[in-house]
Amino acid sequence: xxxxxxxxxxxxxxxxxxxxxxxxxxxxxxxxxxxxxxxxxxxxxxxxxxxxxxxxxxxxxxxxxxxxxxxxxxxxxxxxxxxxxxxxxxxxxxxxxxxxxxxxxxxxxxxxx
Amino acid sequence: xxxxxxxxxxxxxxxxxxxxxxxxxxxxxxxxxxxxxxxxxxxxxxxxxxxxxxxxxxxxxxxxxxxxxxxxxxxxxxxxxxxxxxxxxxxxxxxxxxxxxxxxxxxxxxxxx
Numbered sequence: 351x352x353x354x355x356x357x358x359x360x361x362x363x364x365x366x367x368x369x370x371x372x373x374x375x376x377x378x379x380x381x382x383x384x385x386x387x388x389x390x391x392x393x394x395x396x397x398x399x400x401x402x403x404x405x406x407x408x409x410x411x412x413x414x415x416x417x418x419x420x421x422x423x424x425x426x427x428x429x430x431x432x433x434x435x436x437x438x439x440x441x442x443x444x445x446x447x448x449x450x451x452x453x454x455x456x457x458x459x460x461x462x463x
Numbered sequence: 464x465x466x467x468x469x470x471x472x473x474x475x476x477x478x479x480x481x482x483x484x485x486x487x488x489x490x491x492x493x494x495x496x497x498x499x500x501x502x503x504x505x506x507x508x509x510x511x512x513x514x515x516x517x518x519x520x521x522x523x524x525x526x527x528x529x530x531x532x533x534x535x536x537x538x539x540x541x542x543x544x545x546x547x548x549x550x551x552x553x554x555x556x557x558x559x560x561x562x563x564x565x566x567x568x569x570x571x572x573x574x575x576x
Binding site for chain 2: 385
């Protein structure tokens, strides 16, 4: 998975609790992305980063925040988890030679009860 | 947002047969990419075709792009059981300041031994 790890890989949490997912890369790629994957929706972009401390919103950013304090880590936080945020979350990176091709992590399965 | 739509949603073939998947989109693009996802795994980049290209090959994969019809097709020749996966097209656009990919909902390919 191109030197990308996600943690945790599985998480069960309760509605209203904060949750932080971590994406770590060892590839020194400039761009990092968070997607969610849901049946019937494909992959949807939540937030992305184009450099340390530089982030922007994607298509479905409500209820999520991100931070990138160093090149290798991109954190996704659900401030107060809701059942609608039950999903599989994928991190992706790009940009070592080209921004265009993205490399994906293994995913995090999140269940919000 | 610019989302590709894959067709068919599901495809079941016998080993050795060819598999063809299609992707349609609505507005102009910089490029179009195809990704594969094995069950429970992250997406893997297969091939990228630029808006000024009409056809591209990579091993058993052949991708075509018709910008006048706003459509692309992915052909997998001499399929194998290991090709069983979901296949996604992704539209690449440099809207605003950063390049982004927008994924379709995917085609589930089953190759029966």
